[in-house]
Amino acid sequence: MKIYGVAILAGCFLAGQLLGSLLGFWMQIPGNMGGVAFAMFMLIMLNEQMRKRGFLMAETENGIAFWNAMYIPIVVAMSATQNVKAALSGGWVAIVVGVLATGLCLLLVPLVSKIGATKDITRSSSNNT
């Protein structure tokens, strides 16, 4: 049943949030530290284990696939609820600092990407996905 997939997803999500909050609490940071990543790891591991043992039915997987497919629509709703007026309210300082500092970080993407991967490996890996 599809709800099994949704429930598995919910279980992983909540466990990840809990772990992230614990880590945040332990590091004395307000909020959550890596909750989404922990949940994703759990889902990937669980997915592999269940596939190996034949527990994973196509219907169960469809329950997760639905939420996967809802990602872009949810992001559209998210951008429609951003506080975009705040971007202008900060004046020129906000725009100049935001654009320049972000642009610099973008320029670093190809440089840092070189760590741990030669050009050939990244190229071939992009074909697999």
Place this chain on the structure above:
Amino acid sequence: MKLFEKVIDANDLVFAFLVVGVIMYLSYWVARHFTNNKIPGAAIAITSGLILAFLGGKKGIADVPLFSGMALLGGAMMRDFSVVATAMGANYGEIKKAGLAAFISLLIGVFVAFFAGGTIGYAMGYTDIKDFTTIGAGACSFIVGPITGSAIGAGSDVIAISIAIGVVKSIMITIGTPIVAKQIGLDNPHAAMVFGGLIGTTSGVAAGLAATNPKLVPYGALTATFYTGIGALLCPSVFYLILQAIL
């Protein structure tokens, strides 16, 4: 008309499904007929969302009572839930391979955003150490900015600027990522993980990658989820102390 509003109000989330569905349909239609799919439909839809957000205030279009359900559909809970679901399409081997680069990208990302942001602010007249720290933290994300600002006791005007900087960053990444993706080599899981670490701001990374290539979303989200925590950890402590020693 009163009745119409009452029905929508009682079913705001369902109405949000309808609204987003219509936005998606129109955006993909425009992408197909006017740009020959050169601009992805998702990118048009997300940008339309940002434009709609101008109609409202702090919560974007959700401030308009009719569209209050958009806040629930586009809130952090739904966003993170669907991000986790994208992990089904992720390859564990790719993640492991990029692990080191992703970790380094997080540290570099927070460091560069903080000091570049703070320095530009300094050049524009915000020379106080607390102002430098808060503005630099804002250049990390609109969550790190106010956390840092209130932790070190910065003025509320500077905290407001730091939020604005973070929002500018988020919007710039949302619109800019699909445009510069090719130039910065953002076409594989490895680069996506580095991108998530260097940029960090979750909403920007989530939207920017969705508009570029949805297959890259889980990889970027994986690293970006640590960014806010690391930023909130380093900015008001280590970085603030470094600044006190320098300035």
